[in-house]
Amino acid sequence: MASELIFRGHEPHLTSDSYSPKPPKPWLTVTRPISYMLREQRLLFVFVGMAIAALIFTFSAPSNPRASIPDQSIPSGLSLPHPQPHGVVYHNGHLATGFGINSVGKIPLGLKRKGLRILVTGGAGFVGSHLVDRLMSRGDSVIVVDNLFTGRKENVMHHFGNPRFELIRHDVVEPLLLEVDQIYHLACPASPVHYKHNPTNVVGTLNMLGLAKRVGARFLLTSTSEVYGDPLQHPQVETYWGNVNPIGVRSCYDEGKRTAETLTMDYHRGASVEVRIARIFNTYGPRMCIDDGRVVSNFVAQALRKEPLTVYGDGKQTRSFQFVSDLVEGLIRLMEGEHVGPFNLGNPGEFTMLELAKVVQDTIDSSAKIEFRPNTEDDPHKRKPDITKAKEKLGWEPKVSLREGLPMMVSDFRQRIFGDHVENGGNIFSDKEENGGRISHESRENSGS
Numbered sequence: 001m002a003s004e005l006i007f008r009g010h011e012p013h014l015t016s017d018s019y020s021p022k023p024p025k026p027w028l029t030v031t032r033p034i035s036y037m038l039r040e041q042r043l044l045f046v047f048v049g050m051a052i053a054a055l056i057f058t059f060s061a062p063s064n065p066r067a068s069i070p071d072q073s074i075p076s077g078l079s080l081p082h083p084q085p086h087g088v089v090y091h092n093g094h095l096a097t098g099f100g101i102n103s104v105g106k107i108p109l110g111l112k113r114k115g116l117r118i119l120v121t122g123g124a125g126f127v128g129s130h131l132v133d134r135l136m137s138r139g140d141s142v143i144v145v146d147n148l149f150t151g152r153k154e155n156v157m158h159h160f161g162n163p164r165f166e167l168i169r170h171d172v173v174e175p176l177l178l179e180v181d182q183i184y185h186l187a188c189p190a191s192p193v194h195y196k197h198n199p200t201n202v203v204g205t206l207n208m209l210g211l212a213k214r215v216g217a218r219f220l221l222t223s224t225s226e227v228y229g230d231p232l233q234h235p236q237v238e239t240y241w242g243n244v245n246p247i248g249v250r251s252c253y254d255e256g257k258r259t260a261e262t263l264t265m266d267y268h269r270g271a272s273v274e275v276r277i278a279r280i281f282n283t284y285g286p287r288m289c290i291d292d293g294r295v296v297s298n299f300v301a302q303a304l305r306k307e308p309l310t311v312y313g314d315g316k317q318t319r320s321f322q323f324v325s326d327l328v329e330g331l332i333r334l335m336e337g338e339h340v341g342p343f344n345l346g347n348p349g350e351f352t353m354l355e356l357a358k359v360v361q362d363t364i365d366s367s368a369k370i371e372f373r374p375n376t377e378d379d380p381h382k383r384k385p386d387i388t389k390a391k392e393k394l395g396w397e398p399k400v401s402l403r404e405g406l407p408m409m410v411s412d413f414r415q416r417i418f419g420d421h422v423e424n425g426g427n428i429f430s431d432k433e434e435n436g437g438r439i440s441h442e443s444r445e446n447s448g449s
């Protein structure tokens with residue numbers, strides 16, 4: 001038996017009423033944990049633990065710190081924890097690249113990225129392939145996704161074998177998953193003869209926006225001046241909403257791009273995807289599709305083949321013509337700058353179709369004849385970009401005039417039509433790494449041309 005529980009008569013009688021526990025000493029609740037911490041260097045361990053946690057948080061920062069910022073501009077002076085990739089561009093004194101802004105957190109700790117991973121949809125096409133040349137020459141890793149509907153393998157073949165380059169034959173109307181930092185979305189047939197048969201814009205853009213959202217990539221849409229339709233305002237400013245026939249033969253392209261712009265802004269506002277929108281005006285240059293119904297390529301191919309230049313309507317409708325290297329420069333500045341857009345990217349020099357025909361005659365064959373044909377439906381009468389916004393916000397304006405750019409396109413067309421030898425295979429950009437010192441875009445600009 002437990003003797004302690006047995007009442008012993010000689011001991012004082014304790015009643016429950018007489019029991020009163022000692023009041024707790026308040027200072028003990030503070031001093032006890034402190035003295036516990038100070039014993040056996042426990043405090044040192046706590047500090048070491050805090051330092052390790054701080055390090056881990058520093059190197060695994062959130063993948064998209066801008067995601068919750070509704071403002072459309074990246075705060076200036078944003079400093080990035082990762083090494084600056086080769087060829088990164090600075091604008092206005094601060095780093096202007098998607099790298100580090102979108103997906104720094106996606107790199108497993110301890111793995112270093114060598115440059116940007118960039119997806120160019122439609123990268124085997126005319127504009128896309130020149131963009132790829134620029135991105136490759138500055139050291140980025142480029143994935144081209146193209147179904148080769150209007151694009152050609154030959155346009156990007158000079159990068160085959162380079163470990164930084166991949167070509168995937170894929171139709172963007174089907175979803176796909178790739179880990180990338182930036183997406184230039186160009187995939188879409190751009191000429192009337194092709195886009196009527198392949199309306200890609202809406203579904204393709206939706207898929208690529210979904211990908212951008214999923215992997216935290218910055219997304220650039222190549223929209224078009226066609227969103228202005230047959231404009232009632234001249235020249236066209238980005239704030240003009242356009243005059244588009246929603247049910248015409250060109251609508252699948254015009255309205256498709258308008259919808260693509262809407263989707264892009266919805267993903268930006270609703271899902272915090274970083275987006276950029278370029279409205280591209282008529283662009284020409286080497287690697288354009290021959291005979292695709294676009295006026296510059298039509299005239300050049302016809303003049304080379306000694307055929308009459310076909311002018312639709314009275315030839316007084318106007319267009320502006322931008323050389324492709326100027327466009328590529330604008331697209332890269334837009335992608336890496338801090339503004340969503342939309343931005344007009346085009347050459348404000350305005351030419352009637354007859355004036356263009358005259359430049360082609362002067363460049364290729366002064367005896368080339370002109371043949372008039374009835375105009376196509378919904379052909380805009382005037383087109384000329386107002387590029388004030390791009391000048392102010394991107395520090396961009398075109399440098400290459402029509403008379404300078406056309407000969408570069410002519411030698412490429414000559415080679416493709418007649419098999420003539422052309423030195424650089426249509427690569428107009430300097431690519432010291434791979435192509436041995438071609439004339440750079442900058443040096444041509446600075447030559448005063």
Ligand SMILES: NC(=O)c1ccc[n+]([C@@H]2O[C@H](COP(=O)([O-])OP(=O)(O)OC[C@H]3O[C@@H](n4cnc5c(N)ncnc54)[C@H](O)[C@@H]3O)[C@@H](O)[C@H]2O)c1
Pocket residue numbers: 121122123124125126127128145146147148149150151152170171172173185186187188189190191198200204222223224225279280281282283284289
């Ligand atoms: N060149 C211009 O004057 C001009 C003007 C305004 C806008 N744009 C836009 O710029 C972009 C590029 O135009 P471009 O002149 O280089 O045209 P392009 O036809 O030479 O290039 C388009 C590329 O996209 C690919 N493509 C088409 N549909 C696809 C699909 N469903 N899936 C995957 N790839 C597909 C084609 O094979 C081609 O390589 C287009 O989005 C176009 O709308 C161009």
